[in-house]
Amino acid sequence: MYKFFTPLLLLLLTSLTSLGNNELDSLYKELDLLIAQRPQLELQKNKEIDKFRYVMESDTTALREKYFLAMEIFKLYEVFEFYGALHFINEAIKFSKELGEEKLINDTYINLANLLIRSGIYLESEEILEGIDQSTLSNSQLIFYNLIYKELYYQLSFYTRVKHLKKSYQEKYQHYSKILLELLPEHSDEYLAIKEVQALDQKNVQEARRINALRLSRTQVGQREYSKITFLHSITYEFEKDLENQKKYLVLSAISDVKGSIKDNASLAVLANQLYKSGDLERAYKYINISYEDAHFYNSDLRKIQIADILPLISKSYEDQLIEQKLSLQVFTIVTSLLSFVLIFAFFYIRRQVNIVRKARNKSVEVNDQLKTSNAELITANEQLKKLHSDLYKTNHVKEVYIGEFLKICSDYIDKLENQAMHTQKMLIGRKYGVLLDEIKNQDVRKVEMKQFYKNFDTTFLNIYPDFVEEMNRLLDPEDPIKLKAKDLLNTELRIFALVRLGISDSAKISKLLGNSVTTIYNYRVKIKNKAVVDRERFEEYVMKIGE
Template sequence: MKRNFLLLLSLFISFDFIAAPLEDVQLDSLYSLLDQTIAERESYSIEKNRKIDQFRVVLETDSTSTRNKYFLATEIYNQYLVFEFYGALHFAYEAIKFAQELNEPELIHESQLNLAQVLVIAGIYQESSEILDKLNPKKLSTHLLHKYYVIRKDLYNQLYFYSPTKKIKEGYKEAYTNYCDSILMHVPENSEEFLHIRETRALDNRDLQLALSINSKRLARTELGHKLYATVAFERSLVYEIEEKINFQKKYLILSAISDLKAAVKDNASLATLAFLLYHENDIERAYKYINISYEDALFYNSKLRAIQIANILPVISKSYEVQLREQKSRLQHFNIIITIMTIVLVIGLFFIYRQVKSIREARNITITTNNKLRDSNKELVDANEQLNQLHTDLSTTNMVKEVYIGEFLKICSDYIDKLEHQSLHTQKMLIKRKYGELLTEIKNSDVRKMEMKLFYKNFDETFLHIYPSFVESFNKLLDKDQPIVTKNKNSLTTELRIFALVRLGINDSNKIAKLLGNSVTTIYNYRVKIKNKASVDREKFDDYVMKIGEFNKNIEN
């Protein structure tokens, strides 16, 4: 996953850098990419050696012509040029040998210039200068003359940079400037060398915007992972160093170092410069890592000058790193002591906590047992209470029913005594007046019975609904929603409701119900079956549900 991310970041920087500079790229991401590239640097060296070996195999083949051997030796020289000094030096001499065998001045001059070039890179200035002095610029072709001027320019630039004597230093600078002018006169205006010199002069004149503009053009012609990109990115970091834009300076030093590593450039400056910059920012660990890698590369290249340059910086960073390690070791020892003390305290604390938890667990078990007993006792008390309340409610309800019905019974008895007395007096009068026929007719008249039954129903309905005002509503809840019983008015009951009203009063026998309501037993039975067929509750327990209507003065619910 991390490797894929770094690859994507590398592609982003490679293809989108010119269109969108590194303002939005975080330093941490670039450091991650650099560290990943460092971890893989051995593979880049192996690939470089593999490519060189391919050329060497052909070079050492007997069937290869001398001319081809020259070009192969030159190609191997170019591969070694920034990879390994002695390899480049050896094949520079090999190319000179093949050129002399061919006795072609153009190839001889080219191979001698290559030798001078690698000596300049390695810091062997005197021998390089002697080789260049032996060459007659007038006898060089345009291509080689251009190369001659570039090598002379690089030679005097380095002599100027490292010379400690002011007067001699000025002479080197003048020679460097003259060769720069010569190059500008002999190369196209849009060439790499032309733009390089223009950028350098803009930087020397502190025209930083022009320097950045030219540098952007040069960057656009290369990509991350190439030697040229490493060079141009390093030179861009110099602009940001002058502008004191440290983050941008570090970003381009990182990009330059990544390109050096990917191109297997062992003669590099960016990683050491980055290490020294990080040292001044107190990022000692990273500085130490980078300066050591840079020193390893310098030793591998066999560049004494580069190794000396890095060796001057390395002890300073190494000493700071050792100091940091000692401080870290000291802090670690203190932390170990503190951790040991805290561990001992923790163990003691855990022991006491364990004892406390054990005591709490035992107490909790006792509490749970006690609570369970209390809960059981409380449940028994609640059940007993509910039974008492039920009994009290039942007794209250029963007493109320008794009181109401006793009152109604006494009223009905009183009414019937009055009626019997009235009927007795009426009968006596009729007998005294000898109205036997008329009296017999009155006695045979069935309207009297009907009127009495009607009056009985009215009294029963009113009395029952007085005791159980929500009986009709509760009773309908026991039936299907689509088949409720509808009464004529709120103070009367239907025959079906009267039957089950008597059931609610405890009269469950159909014979007794039939006698009380003046119906046949069959009629009463049929009514009961009809109602139970409409029931929404269990038919077998329908009468039990009816008996619960009005319990605790609450309506029965489904």
């Protein structure tokens, strides 16, 4: 039982692995296609921004509307380009102060702090947050305020290398997470995001995936949240050292980033690093450079620093691979060139040998004597056939037997000529010239004898079945009968079916008797049957009845 299930299990695992690889390959193709479309996607993003910008900068636009337009443009720039986002959040701050509305002012400063944290500007972000009076914040603003503090201390704890500061930052991060869990509705995305990260911190992979799946169902590709959620999902597979699934969700995250023109991204750089570790240097090199371009475009010093740690390693490995491939190509070119010289030498050598054999064949005079002997045998055979011919009219059975014997003798004669020719060729190649004749006759003896064979066969057969041609044409389309040349008694098509009438229906035997290939015989038979006015499947049965 165990021996039976083991191969089956291996086959199943192989199939699942193959399906997984196919899915990942498809995702790579989708990502590469979107990367090729980046200029168009960026142009579309800029056009969307310009529509709002044009209205905001118009003199006819009210101050309050300008504020909301500035905030809208800021949101579009927030993950697209840092200095654009910074400019328009400062514009929104200016408009909110002119309006004198504390709620709007608080919104702008909280968003400014969030933007600075995104770029790794932690000190200024903390100063801005400390300058906000929490008592003036609405409930939604208070949640956002604490979310930013949580993110600030999460990043500080992650990036600091000072041990006692890391511990302090972690405690503050946990403090703000606890506050948020009390403020947030249990089914809100922010609440679930905190619970998911806590599950990841505790290495509770199944719980993290359960929450992640719920969050993922609420978003779609191209949104910032989709990119973040799929990135977190990849971490669960990193814990399990499942590299293929980790790469799958990193690719999904990168697809969302490129589709949404999200330049402040992390997934593409992490994916490039994993590809580098697994030896896929060409793809790793491509993705890390695109990631660096995005970081440069966004003007994020934090992202540039992160990428700078792995970019030189990938670039160096990729360049080494290119050098190795170049050397391999050079070796291949040298080997190919040497083989070409060998082939050229072999060609001329073989050509020389062929010329030697041809000259030896031209000098041969032995064949003519052998052909004369064979011709005498043929005359004897013809005399025997004439004697047989006188008895052919007794019964149809006797006629068919005699004609069959006639054909056998002629076929044996043709085989004898072919065997003689093969023997002659062997003698020439072996340079056993023997007694040579003066010259070889110019005419082709085999063709002459075949013509004589056809003439004898045609004459004999038509003496037995004088109406055979007319009877055959009655079986065929009147518009397309078999037509004979002036001097011909039968042609190849009629000879084939004459043999069929004599009971020889095997195409191989017919081809041997008539000196044609089996394919030619088959094609002639099909051609005649296609012109039949009787049932094609029974056509040869009708032929067998001719002359009865």
